[in-house]
Amino acid sequence: MNAFGLSSLLVGLSSLSMAIFLAIKGQGKKLNNIWTAYSLGVAIWAFGGLKLSTIHDNPNDAFLWWQLTYIGIIFLPTLFLHFVCTFLDIKRRLLIILSYISCFIFLFYDLFSKNLFIGNVKFLFSQFYWVNPPGPLLYLFIFASIYGLIIYSHYELYAAYRKTHDMRKRMQITYFFIGAALGWGGGFLCFLPCFGVYIYPFGNFGVFFYPLLMGYAIVRHQLMDIEVIIKKTLVFAGLLAAVSAMLVLPTLVIQEFISQSAGLGDRVAGLILSSILIIFSLRKIENFLINVTDKYLFQKKYDYKELLKTFTSEVLTVLDLNRLVKLTVNKLSDIIKLQSCGVFLLNEDKNEYNLMASQGIKEKNMVLKIDNTLASFLARTKTCLSVSAHIKEYKMPEKIIEDMNRLKLELAIPLATSQGGMMGILTLGKKKSDEEYTQDDMDILLPLARTLAIALSNAEMFEELGKTQAEAAQREKMAVIGTLSAGINHEICNPLGIARGQCEVFILNMKDGLYKNKTPDELLEKAQKIMEKVIHETDRATAITKRLSSFAKPSKGLVSHDIDIKEEIDEVLALVGYELKLDKIDIIKEIGENLSLISGDKKQLQEIFFNLLRNAAQAIKERGRIVIKARETGGKVFIDIEDTGHGIPEDKLGQIFNPFYTTKEPGKGTGLGLFIVRQVVEKNGGKISVKSKVGDGTVFTLEFPASAKKVSA
């Protein structure tokens, strides 16, 4: 085989593959059909050329094969023109019809005339018979059709490129233009030997790259409305081409360098070499081609099922708003393989959409004002905006496209609420594969966005509920502090009264002359003693104020891992202890030695003890006892708070943790105390249980997982 034969083989295989796949997957669309016919024409040309490259000594055979080969060639310029006009959506009906008519005329003369079309064949380059000199009609065909129509078609492409501002169309035209120029440029050179310009038809190799470039343009820039299954074609075509090359090249090399004659022995030697090459490299080449096409043309096509499964099972069930948006962004980016992805959520106070989570977006705190063109358009229309749909289907205001380009968005999907508002925007950047979003993508993304919006509103409501609960807890705490006044007053007013009184006594005694018989030294000593007392008493008042204010502050939700139960209980007792004592309640602490520390929010734990102690105190009508026990078993720290109060009837026991359940007189209790206690206990990883017997009292048992650390002695 010679170089012309090899190039023809490559062109033939790649064109035929493309023709077959376009025929199967082209969905019967006009543009695809034309290109199928065109590729078929190229394939006929190429396979004819392949056969011709092997004819060395029979001009009649060569003539016949040239006739057959031209069946393909004759239609190419017209099909090309037809394709270009359809692709660019320009009307050249008359020209196209005339071209087709002339094709059939040429075809007629090609098949049935001896001299008018093909003319003569001549053995050239000592390798094959070439048309030389052509018949008069072939002259006409080559100049009018091949050179004329093809150059005209390219002109139209160029004009369309100049005219359009649509970036994608421009890319498509560019690829098509380069591909066509390469193919036809190569093709033009092949005609030169017909006119006595003896240039070897190496240009044929250029034709080989043509289908490759077209395939690339189809996949990357949706040159034709074809699904990406083309990939397999490309791998297949590349593989075939590589195998053919390996089959042919060694034979050629052996023919060229070992022997001038084309004997059988050389062919066998070449075949053996080829077989060895193919056996060892076929799998590698296939993998390589798959990888290359995957890498440059496709990121592995994502699995819709996986996307749905992940979202329904892992993402949409999350109730924490921040985690939900982060997971959404991560999973979408991972599964669809996006260059960027983000979720904007409405901040109603500021009237803006904040970027809550993102991947691949540099500016982390991006903000879209509510009156931003893109945001307001989305909020108004509630439709998904897609840059490619803008190009293909409908026009959007330039400003929106500018915004989307600035944010590097391909898709902006509104997250609509059931009340008709828009709570946020899901933004998707380009796919890593650079593929366009298809209808399949939209069919899954839009329902996904709707479900996401529901999940987001749930999470928002949950967060809101949490806030309300925290506020309720705080109100409850403040109400409780109000009732503490006796104890607190005692602890603050007494020290202040003493401090004030000490000073006053000294001053009044001086004034009234009651210290007359004291020496200056004695007076000084007296004054010093008074001052020491004043300091002591003011310290006392300060300590209680500090405790009170620290207790009254809302908890910040800081989790500490080394909480000593005993310390927290003492802290709370310092606040309520005096009150309890006044109410004739004895407090007994039975806190075990060597207890483990626990994890949680200190302030919340204090709240728990505070509420339980206060409840216990309120349950005790007359004199009574509260026992606080702490023990540790099985990696858990248990705290019992026992009172000798009136107890809770068994039928009420199940309700005490319910919100707004209270046994107190109207106005005395909010009914939130124990409800909040349970919430807070659970928030800190603990459990609370209760046992009670009417008349004997009640025991609340708290249970917290012990942390590894022990209370240091």
Add this chain to the structure above:
Amino acid sequence: MAVDDELEFIEMLKEYFELRGYEIHVASKAVQGIELINNKNPDIAILDLKMPGISGDEILGLLKSKQPKTKVIFVTAFDDAGKTKARMLNAGAYAYLDKPLNSLKVLEDVISKAYSGKSLKEDL
């Protein structure tokens, strides 16, 4: 006599009133207070309202039954928007002062008025 669980407070009262010629007995526990009431028959009792072991009502009731002539002056930090104050005055307390006292002079005035037999209400 004065009973208050704040030792510093009653010692301060003791110093002040002794220097000014009063006979004053103090106690910091309810039990000692009751002993004083029984043994000393005081003209005036300065009492804290809330003390561990005994309440204001109880001690007032005790005094009214055992020493009806003793005038009771409550000096206390207990504050419930005047409710207890009204109840104690109705129950026969001579005066009800809030801690911290604006001045010991106030207490002294009340005491001297109590000695002179005047009712505070008439004076005010």
